Amino acid sequence: MSLTQAQIEQARARVPRAFHLPLALRLRRIALWTLFAGLMLYCLWVFNFSPTRIWIGLGRLGDVLGFMFPPYIWKSWTEFSEILKGLGETLSIAFMGTLLGAVVAFPLSFLGAKNINRLNGLRLGVRRGYDIIRAFETLILALIFIRAFGLGPLAGILAIAVSEVGTFAKLFSEAIENTSTKPIDGVKASGGTRFQQIRFGIAPQVNPVILSILLYNFESNVRSGTILGIVGAGGIGFLLSDRISAYKWDEAWSIIFLIIAMVYVIDHLSGIIRARIIGDWEGTK
Template identity: 40%
Template sequence: MRTHLYQIAEPRAALLLQQYAASTAAKRRRTWLFAAVIVLCAALAAWGGEVNLRKLVEGLPRFWSYIHDILPKLRLAHLSSDLAEWFWNWDGWLALLGETLLVAYVGTFLGAGIGFFLSFFASANLVKSVIARTIVRRSLEFCRTVPDIVFALLFVYALGLGPIPGVLAIAIHTAGALGKQFSEVVENVDMNPVEGVKATGANWFERVRFAVLPQVLSNFVSYTLLRFEINVRGASVMGFVGAGGIGKELLGSIRQFYYSDVSAILLMIIATVFAIDLLTERLRFRLIGMEERA
C-alpha cells in the first residue's frame, strides 16, 4: 500500500496557518465575550436580588443549629423507646403520606393524558396549520409557566381544602410540561413510516396510531415516570396551602415548633422520595434498554 505526501508551498502554508490562527483567535474572543456576558448577568442578578454573601456566611451557623435542634436525642441504651417517641404518630403520618402519593399519582395520570393528546397537535411535522399549533403551544406554555402551587391556591379558594385542588394543580402543570416534552419527541420521529402509512390511504389519526406512536411510546412513559418523581415532591409542598397530604402536617409542626415531629416527617418524605426515585429510575432504564434493543 503506497501513501503519497503532498508538500504545500511555503506561501500557501503560511497563508493557511495565518487563517487558522485568525479563526482560533476569533473563536477565543467569542468564548471570552460569552463568559463575560454570563458573569455580568450573574452580577446584575445578584445585585437585583440583593444577594449578600456576608449574611450568607453569618446565617449558615443558624441553619446548622436548626438542623441540630430538630434531630432527636437518641440514646443507645434506650434506642427503641427513643425511636418510638420520635415516630409516635407514624401511622397517621403514613396515611397522610399515602394521600400525598395518591395526589401525585392521579395528577400525573391526568396531566400526562392531556399532554399526550395535545402533543401531537403541537408538532410541526404532523400539523401544518400554524394557527392550530400556536394555540396549542401557547396553552401548554400557560399551563407550565404558572407555578403549580399558585394553581393549588386558586383551587383551594374555589373548591375548599382537600386533595382535589392538589390533583388539579398538578394535572394542569404536568400537562404543560409533558405536552412540551412529548411534542419535541414527536417532532424527531422518522417520517418514512408516516409517509408509508399515508400512502395506504390512512387518515391523520391512523398515521399517528400506527406510524408515530410506536416510535415515541417508550420515551413518553420514561418522561411520565420522571415527572411522577417531581410531582411527589411538589405534592408534599402543596399541603402548605391546604391542598391535602403530608405538607399540612409538616407546616403545622414547623409553626408550633414541634422539632422532633418536623424531623420525623421530613425523614419519611425523604425515604419515600428516594424509594420512588430508585424504582422509577430502574423502570426508565429498562424502557430505554428495550428501545435500544428494538
C-alpha cells in the same frame, strides 16, 4: 516539531483571530464581562449579602440541625398512622395529578406537532396555549384551587394536573415531531389510514419517550405534592409545616427522612418499570 517563521505567518494569515483578536471584539468581551460582574454585585447589594450575615445564618442553621438530632421515633401506632396517611395522600395527589394531566395533554400534543397538524395558525395557537399554562407555577395554581374548592387533596390534584397539561403537551408534541417518517411511509404504502399511520407508525416510536417523561414527572410531582401540602392542599406537607411551626424539629426531621425514603423508592421502581417496558419495546423493533 518546530515551526518556521514563514509557517507561523501563513497560519496567522489564515486564522488571524487565533493569534490576535480585533479591538472591537476585545472591547465587546470586556463590556459583557463588566456588565455581568456589575449585575452580580448589584444583586448581592440588593439582597443584603454580607459575610457577617452568612456567618450568623450558618450558626442558626447549626442550632436547627442540632434540634433535629436524634430523630423522633413515634411511640404509638396512632401517631405513626397519621404520618403514613399523609405520605399516602401526597403519593395519591402526585399520581392522580400526573395521570389527569397526561390524559388531557396527550390528544392536545398532536395538535401542536407540525408533522400532524398542518394548519400553522391552529398549531401556533395551541403551542401558545401550552406556554400560558406553563407560566403558572403549581403553587400559585394550588392557592387558586384552594380558594375555589377548599382545603384538601382535591386542590393539590387539580393544581398538578393543570400544570402538567402544559408541560406534557409540549414535551409530547416535540417527541412526535422528532419521529422518523419511514414507518409512517410504510403504513401509508400498505393502504393505512391517517389514524393507522399515527397508531402504527408514530405511537411505537414515541411511547418509550412518553413513558420516561411520565415517570420522571411523577417523581417530581411527589416532591411538589409535599410543598402543596404546606399551603393547605393536603398530604404530608401539612404535617411537616405543623411540626416546624410547633418547633418540633426532631419530628420534622423524621418526616423529612420518610419523604426522602419515599422518593428513593419511587425512583427505584420507576427505573425498573422503564427498563422492563422500554426493553421489551426495543426487542420488538
